[in-house]
Amino acid sequence: MLGRAGQPQYDTYGEGIIITNHSNLQYYLSLMNQQLPIESQFISKLADNLNAEIVFGTVRNRDEAVQWLGYTYLYPDSQKHADVIHSAVALLEKCHHIKYERSSGQFQSSELGRIASHYYVTHNSMATYKQHLWLIMSTLELFRVFALSNKFKLLPVSIPQNSCQINLQEYLKVRQEEKLELAKLLERVPTSVKESVDEPTAKINVLLQAYISQLKLEGFALVADTVFVQQSAGHILHAMFEICLKRGWAMPAWACLALCKMVERRMWGSMTPLCQFKGVSQEVIQKAEGSKQFPAWYRYFDLDPPELGELIGIPNAGRLVHNFPKLQLQVQVQPITRFLLRIDLSIVPDFRWDEKIHGGAETFFIIIEDIDGEIILFHDTFIVLCQRYTEDEHNVTITVPIFEPVPPDYYISVVSDQWLHAETRLSTSFSQKSFHLRRPSSSCNLCLSPRYTTRNMRRSYLNTIQTFNKIQTQVFQALYSSDKNVFVGAPTGSSKTICAKFALLKSWNKRDNSRADCVEPYQEIVDQRVTE
Known part of the structure; x- marks a missing residue:
């Protein structure tokens, strides 16, 4: 880019500024003065960029991928390596991002590929999440999986095509001058860290927890690293949440969603929801969390605004509490077949709308779980648009499977994607429902060879x-x-x-x-x- 400073064909002079370490200065000068060849670095990110094009639909097969590659500066090199596209596609297929039909050259994106593209996550990180995320996980384990993300590597390295594994030594390194401060932070963060302070994953884990806890950092380098970790946490945790949703894993999905909101709000789930409102003093928050005279959070909504204002100590706080997103749910269930259940869900917003607090819309997730709270049977997004619809009744019809033996009930939750503790949960009882319906007939697959057209x-x-x-x-x-x-x-x-x-x-x-x-x-x- 420095070689093109100014406008080519119009300017004869241009200026460029490089901000780098002094040790790299001679290298950049040699590129300019000695005209050393500058190699394209696009090859290291080819697989991820190709996956984004496949998800978007601009590249549908191998021929279109070669044509797309011709638009980049990598094209002259690709003529020497005719299989570069095939290698990138094979890597995406190995990481379960796409389905690759080798005979026809057709591509088909998968759910993992779409998640990686939407949240800007590399295929190496997605392979790590796929390997380490599981049906039952604690918050401690989720922090560790987050710290394993490929994005926290200090320098880009080439990954063998036959491997999606990650070397922990390539991560954001722990500097010698940081170890003392990191050791102090390890003792202050609420979630314990198994790794020692010398390991890079422990540093990433601690910095994220320190950011949520709003701990003050002394070292300038640690502050810069914390900003990088915080900026990456949002889309990485959302990607992990989407992966758990697609797999139907309830416990890690809830934990990932809670972590997303904790990072955004910079507060832990154990803190009072009053922390999410601006203007509430630290004294009131401490009283709400430590005093016995303050009722449980769900009891706040039973009090009138004047009573709440008097209880909290802020005259206008009662009206503020009633701005907290809250929904009223009613549900009716009806068996359709022996193995299919229809759920009619009625949703009525029960809070005061304020554009300064809620913006233009509030988004909620509708999640239906089995009786054990382990498997997600259904999930969808529900959006409340502006104040105009806050008093309307919204009806949602859902179809979920029924397994044998018939469970006593399912759990339906509608939870906000931004507000902690903004969740409404109820159960649907099947005790009075009759599932003794005729088993639906279905045809069996015949053992047939592919038929030729006439x-x-x-x-x-x-x-x-x-x-x-x-x-x-x-x-x-x-x-x-x-x-x-x-x-x-x-x-x-x-x-x-x-x-x-x-x-x-x-x-x-x-x-x-x-x-x-x-x-x-x-x-x-x-x-x-x-x-x-």
């Missing part, structure tokens, strides 16, 4: 297909040779549209001027079907 099919409508996939082969006979009603349930990307074309071909082969209705979600797809 000449008439290729002429009329399926001219680009030579062989049907497994799902198309299974349903072909029912759709092309029968007039019975057929329901086809298949995952995304399994070419279900081709199955619908079987029924259209059968209808057109009758030559009785029959018609068919085709429903599509977008006008562009309708135009494509008409053209076909």
Whole structure:
């Protein structure tokens, strides 16, 4: 970039400023004066950038990936290494970010790949989370997994393609002058750290806890490292939360969400929720946390604003407490089949809206857990938009599975994504419900070889297909040779549209001027079907 200082083709002079260590000064001068070759560093981040393009949809196959690589400065080198794209894609496939069909070169993004792209997490870090996150985890273990993140490495290193492991010695190093202060912080943070003060993961763990605890740091280098850890904590913990949600692990998901809010609010979950409001004095907070005259937090909402103001010691604090996000829930359950349950959830906001406090919207997570509180059966996002809708009733219909033996109840929680202790939880009892319904009939998979298309099919409508996939082969006979009603349930990307074309071909082969209705979600797809 220094070589292009000024505007090329217009300026004959330009200035550039490099801020670096004195030991590196001669290296940068040699790059400018001796015109040493400058190698592109994009290759070290190729896999992560390619994953982002695949998730966004701009790169769908191997040929498009090669074309996309041509837009970068790495392209001249890539001509010497023709398999650079294949190596990057194989690495993403090994880390479970994408599905790679080698014969056709097609890519398909996975949930892990989408999470990595949305939260700017490297594939090495995602591999670490995938390895260390588990169904039952404590807060202590979550802090340690966070400290293992690849982002906290001091310098970028090359990772072998056949490995997603991380070397702990490559992390943010512990300086000799920091050890004394880190040892003092180890004794002050609330969550114990297993590692010694000499280990980099212990330093990252302690700095994050010190930031949440609002501890004062003395060393300038530690302050700078704390800023880096704090800025990275938000998206890393959210990525860990999303991973636990997708896997259906309730306990680590709740813990990750709580840690996200603790980092954002700089307070621990054991502290009074009054700490989340601005203007509440430290004296009032200490009284609320240590005095017996203060009731439990859920009892605050039973008091009138004047009573709350008198109790807390701030005249206007009563109105402030009623700004705390709180929801009223009502639920009705109805069995649909022997293994399927419908839940009708009614949500009514029960708090005063203040744009200075809540902004334009408040986001909540709807989470349904099993009776043991270990497995997440359903999760979704619920958003309350501005003051206009705070007094309205919002209805949500949810479908969840029922397993044998039938559990006595499920737990439904609606929790804020920003406010600690802003959670409403209730149980749904199944004791009065009848699940003695007829078991639904389903067809069995037949042992069939992939079916080849006929000449008439290729002429009329399926001219680009030579062989049907497994799902198309299974349903072909029912759709092309029968007039019975057929329901086809298949995952995304399994070419279900081709199955619908079987029924259209059968209808057109009758030559009785029959018609068919085709429903599509977008006008562009309708135009494509008409053209076909």
